[in-house]
Amino acid sequence: MNAQLAFSTAFQDEIPNYRESDDAVSSLSVRRVRVRVANTRSAWVKELEDRFDELTSLPRGWDGYAGAPVSFNCAQFAANLIERLCINTLPAPQLVPMPDGTIRLEWHMNEFDLEIDVLGPYNVLAYRADLLTDEEEEIEIQTDFSELSEWVSKLAADRNELLEQAEG
Amino acid sequence: MQRPDHLPDFTDPPLDEVVLGVQFAPVPAYASVYSMKVWDIFEAEFPKVEEYPILEPQFETFGGANIQAGPKIHIGAAPTGSRLWFISEDDNHLVQFQPDRFITNWRRQPNTQSYPRFEGLAEAFEANVTKLANHFASDFAYQMDINQAEVAYINIIPVEKFSQAGEWFELWNVGAFDVEALNTSFNEVILGGDGKPFARLNHQIQSVFEADGKQRAFRLSLAFKGKPSGNDLESAMKFLATGRDAIVTRFGEITTDKAQRIWGRVE
Numbered sequence: 001m002n003a004q005l006a007f008s009t010a011f012q013d014e015i016p017n018y019r020e021s022d023d024a025v026s027s028l029s030v031r032r033v034r035v036r037v038a039n040t041r042s043a044w045v046k047e048l049e050d051r052f053d054e055l056t057s058l059p060r061g062w063d064g065y066a067g068a069p070v071s072f073n074c075a076q077f078a079a080n081l082i083e084r085l086c087i088n089t090l091p092a093p094q095l096v097p098m099p100d101g102t103i104r105l106e107w108h109m110n111e112f113d114l115e116i117d118v119l120g121p122y123n124v125l126a127y128r129a130d131l132l133t134d135e136e137e138e139i140e141i142q143t144d145f146s147e148l149s150e151w152v153s154k155l156a157a158d159r160n161e162l163l164e165q166a167e168g
Numbered sequence: 169m170q171r172p173d174h175l176p177d178f179t180d181p182p183l184d185e186v187v188l189g190v191q192f193a194p195v196p197a198y199a200s201v202y203s204m205k206v207w208d209i210f211e212a213e214f215p216k217v218e219e220y221p222i223l224e225p226q227f228e229t230f231g232g233a234n235i236q237a238g239p240k241i242h243i244g245a246a247p248t249g250s251r252l253w254f255i256s257e258d259d260n261h262l263v264q265f266q267p268d269r270f271i272t273n274w275r276r277q278p279n280t281q282s283y284p285r286f287e288g289l290a291e292a293f294e295a296n297v298t299k300l301a302n303h304f305a306s307d308f309a310y311q312m313d314i315n316q317a318e319v320a321y322i323n324i325i326p327v328e329k330f331s332q333a334g335e336w337f338e339l340w341n342v343g344a345f346d347v348e349a350l351n352t353s354f355n356e357v358i359l360g361g362d363g364k365p366f367a368r369l370n371h372q373i374q375s376v377f378e379a380d381g382k383q384r385a386f387r388l389s390l391a392f393k394g395k396p397s398g399n400d401l402e403s404a405m406k407f408l409a410t411g412r413d414a415i416v417t418r419f420g421e422i423t424t425d426k427a428q429r430i431w432g433r434v435e
Binding site: 024025026027045048049052053056072073075076077079080081082083084085086120121122142143144145146147148149152 | 189193231242364394
């Protein structure tokens with residue numbers, strides 16, 4: 001088989017939210033004809049995209065000192081993190097720039113404070129305070145967001161019983 | 169580096185391309201004007217140049233939602249800069265460079281050059297990354313900080329009919345159907361010795377045609393990607409070796425005995 005000849009796929013995929021193959025590193029061109037069915041984008045995705053753009057474009061000294069804009073690398077990884085943690089019933093996290101060019105994601109809801117510091121790719125520090133039980137936890141994460149995902153899902157959990165106990 | 173004895177071996181595998189790559193934190197203060205100096209490093213061996221769109225950063229992460237079903241967040245304008253291909257005279261070898269990635273490809277070409285085997289490719293890859301790292305250190309005072317590595321094997325398997333998929337792959341038997349086209353992909357999460365996920369093995373099988381629309385083939389791609397245990401080149405090379413091991417083992421598992429006999433499996 002002559003590898004120089006371009007191949008065309010015999011399959012046309014029309015899959016909503018089809019994620020393009022990561023195979024772009026191959027030098028063999030496989031021409032794809034793909035119909036991308038546009039998904040209704042969540043309002044908060046657009047909100048986050050605007051906020052990310054804003055934070056990566058901050059002027060140096062934005063904090064009145066030597067504050068650096070959020071690095072593109074940090075922002076990309078933070079976006080990856082949000083995509084993985086995303087739950088449709090939750091609002092978007094607040095995105096807070098740090099003076100050293102890193103970024104923090106914050107949720108303050110359901111009597112939880114959840115702060116996630118994205119220090120760089122595969123370098124994440126997460127802190128959670130449960131305001132009902134006064135418990136605090138901190139975890140370091142590189143690649144596995146399973147525990148952090150559980151923290152985020154608790155933000156949407158029904159805590160009425162605990163709340164009533166706290167108020168009682 | 170010696171080939172591990174436990175791996176399946178073939179005298180004539182349908183291998184068409186092998187890719188080795190690393191992703192690293194972008195070089196501070198790097199601008200595309202400096203790419204000429206990078207080509208200077210590789211020009212003698214790779215005298216031809218082509219230019220392609222830049223690749224976005226990739227991060228293999230685990231846990232949480234199904235990322236394919238969720239929304240995709242796009243940051244900023246399209247990335248500036250380009251991905252440069254430095255190509256050997258015989259077209260068999262290729263280096264891909266952009267400010268945060270270095271990738272090498274071996275491609276089967278219609279010439280007499282034989283497949284140099286993973287060991288040969290890995291040795292060359294390590295040498296070339298070292299040259300690039302030394303250039304970054306001397307010209308930018310930057311220590312290469314590797315955060316992702318990948319190895320991929322792409323095979324082209326000529327067939328008469330796509331219905332013959334079951335004769336080549338153990339995954340299914342579609343002999344009863346007149347298959348017009350086939351496209352399947354799945355990922356396997358790879359766990360380390362500590363039981364924690366650290367890589368993905370991506371499988372893709374596609375029915376393809378030659379450009380003239382006559383010759384049919386299956387394109388089997390096996391790609392191993394993830395974060396090496398450390399951010400140095402030695403860790404990346406160990407990761408690539410682990411990936412090769414996983415890919416070749418899986419190739420032996422998902423292809424049929426009949427196919428492997430055709431490819432000259434060494435017993």
